[in-house]
Amino acid sequence: MYQFTIDVTFTAPLSFIYASFHEVEYLSQWFAPGNCSVTQVMNDFKEGGRYRIKMMEPNGAEMSLTGEYVTILTDEQLAFSWAWEDNLDESHITSVNIHFNEVEPDRINVVLMQSGFVNKEECDQHEYAWMSCLEKLAVLADRQKALN
Numbered sequence: 001m002y003q004f005t006i007d008v009t010f011t012a013p014l015s016f017i018y019a020s021f022h023e024v025e026y027l028s029q030w031f032a033p034g035n036c037s038v039t040q041v042m043n044d045f046k047e048g049g050r051y052r053i054k055m056m057e058p059n060g061a062e063m064s065l066t067g068e069y070v071t072i073l074t075d076e077q078l079a080f081s082w083a084w085e086d087n088l089d090e091s092h093i094t095s096v097n098i099h100f101n102e103v104e105p106d107r108i109n110v111v112l113m114q115s116g117f118v119n120k121e122e123c124d125q126h127e128y129a130w131m132s133c134l135e136k137l138a139v140l141a142d143r144q145k146a147l148n
Contacts, residue, residue, distance in 0.1 A: 001115065001116055001117060001118065002115075002117040002118070002119065002120050002122075002123035003113060003114060003115035003116070003117065003123065004113070004114060004123055004124075004126070004127040004130075005111065005112070005113045006110075006111070006112045006113075006127065006130055006131060006134065007109070007110075007111050007112075008109075008110050008112075008134055008138075009103065009107060009108065009109045009110070010107075010108045010110065010137070010138060010141050011106055011107055011108075011141065011142075011145070012106060012108060012141035012142075012144065012145060013105075013106055013108075014075050014100060014102045014108050015075060016141065016144055017100060017108045017110065017137075017141065018074065018075045018078075018100050020137055020140065020141075021078055021098060022043060022045045022078065023045075024041045024043055026140065027041050027043070027053065028041050029136070029140050030133055030136035030137040030139075030140050031053060031055075031133055032055040032056075032133065032136075033128070033129035033130075033132035033133050034129075034132050035057070035058045036055045036056060036057050036058070037055065037056050038053060038054070038055055039054045039055065039056045039062070040052075040053070040054040041053050041054075044069075045069065045072070046069065046072065047069055047070065047071065047072050048068065048069065049068070049069050050066065050067070050068050050069075051066065051067055051068075051069070051080070052064060052065070052066045052085075053065045053066075063084060063085075063086065064084070064085040064086075065082065065083070065084055065085070066083055066084075066085055067080045067081040067082045067083060067093075067096075068080060068081045070095075071097075075100055075102075076099070076100055077097070077098065077099050077100065078096075078097075078098045078100075079095065079096065079097045079098070080095075080096050081093050081094070081095060081096075082094045082095065082096050082114065092116070092118060093116065094114055094115060094116035094117055094126075095114065095115050095116050096112065096113070096114045097112075097113045097114075097115075098110060098111070098112045098113075099111045106145075110134075112130060112134075114126055114127075114130070
């Protein structure tokens with residue numbers, strides 16, 4: 001099995017960064033890699049609750065992601081399952097575990113690990129996509145800060 005870890009620091013309030021990983025209003029603005037966009041978010045944010053995020057590529061192709069929240073510790077940790085709804089035999093469920101740490105006020109360290117990949121190529125693709133998404137989150141955090 002393959003996994004990756006991304007360690008990134010944001011300049012924003014902890015409550016905003018944590019909320020950005022589960023509130024529809026924020027997810028819809030950053031949770032799609034590259035030129036893709038989020039077209040729908042359904043979210044039952046509680047342990048055992050399910051989520052579904054639909055994304056669209058610039059060419060109009062759609063993809064949907066679904067999973068279940070396993071661990072929710074406010075402003076500390078999120079863990080959830082992750083699966084693409086693509087009806088392909090090789091599709092499988094992976095796990096995402098995210099830790100949030102306030103290094104100092106408005107300086108938040110996020111450590112994200114996704115595990116359970118059966119091949120390195122898929123693992124690398126997801127790591128690249130997460131990095132692209134987290135860049136969008138950094139831009140959103142900067143915009144949010146400018147509003148306050």
